Amino acid sequence: MMRTYGTRRYRSASDPPGPFGRTGGMKRAHAALPIAATLIASALLTTASLSAQSAGPFTAAQAKDGEAIFTTKCSVCHGAQLQGKVGPALAGPTFIASYNGQTADDVRDFISTAMPLTAPGSLKPAEVLAVLSYILQQNHYAAGSAPLTETSSKTVKIATQP
Numbered sequence: 001m002m003r004t005y006g007t008r009r010y011r012s013a014s015d016p017p018g019p020f021g022r023t024g025g026m027k028r029a030h031a032a033l034p035i036a037a038t039l040i041a042s043a044l045l046t047t048a049s050l051s052a053q054s055a056g057p058f059t060a061a062q063a064k065d066g067e068a069i070f071t072t073k074c075s076v077c078h079g080a081q082l083q084g085k086v087g088p089a090l091a092g093p094t095f096i097a098s099y100n101g102q103t104a105d106d107v108r109d110f111i112s113t114a115m116p117l118t119a120p121g122s123l124k125p126a127e128v129l130a131v132l133s134y135i136l137q138q139n140h141y142a143a144g145s146a147p148l149t150e151t152s153s154k155t156v157k158i159a160t161q162p
């Protein structure tokens, strides 16, 4: 039995649609499936994380809300262009350097507990995220389709944007 099939296998290998050749081909295909699935899955994940990055960490609407809050509650000390006045600059190399190696969540935490200097802790969590979005935007982070949240802010590194 085995030998007979073994012989047929060799013959049908050079003779494409032979029955054993097909079975062998199917076996190979089955074995390759999990590998192919893994490759496709990781390719999709890579694409997803790349597009999540290029999409930007906040929405344009959030940054716009943040601009209004900044103008009324922060610009008096930080400057209308975030260039710094009584308070330090919140855009540019000095700001990036001051949060170097930290995340947007560290900035969020500082704003929510210490700012505005005259009324610390007075901003609602959504207002803090909005003003933080505006600060990120002014530091050349691009807007995206997903809003900035407390959780997502932990994944946003403070660094000079290309």
Ligand code: HEC
Pocket: 069, 070, 073, 074, 075, 076, 077, 078, 086, 087, 088, 089, 090, 094, 095, 098, 099, 107, 110, 111, 115, 116, 117, 118, 123, 131
């Ligand atoms: C009355 C003036 C004043 C107002 C209003 C004010 N700040 Fe500040 N801010 C300061 C000063 C002064 C510092 C520096 C304090 C320190 O380093 O401890 C500071 C520091 C900061 C920092 C840290 C900057 C760094 O490089 O370490 C952030 C972020 C910040 N402010 C955000 C805000 C936001 C957002 C608002 C508005 C919601 C705001 N501030 C309103 C005076 C102000």
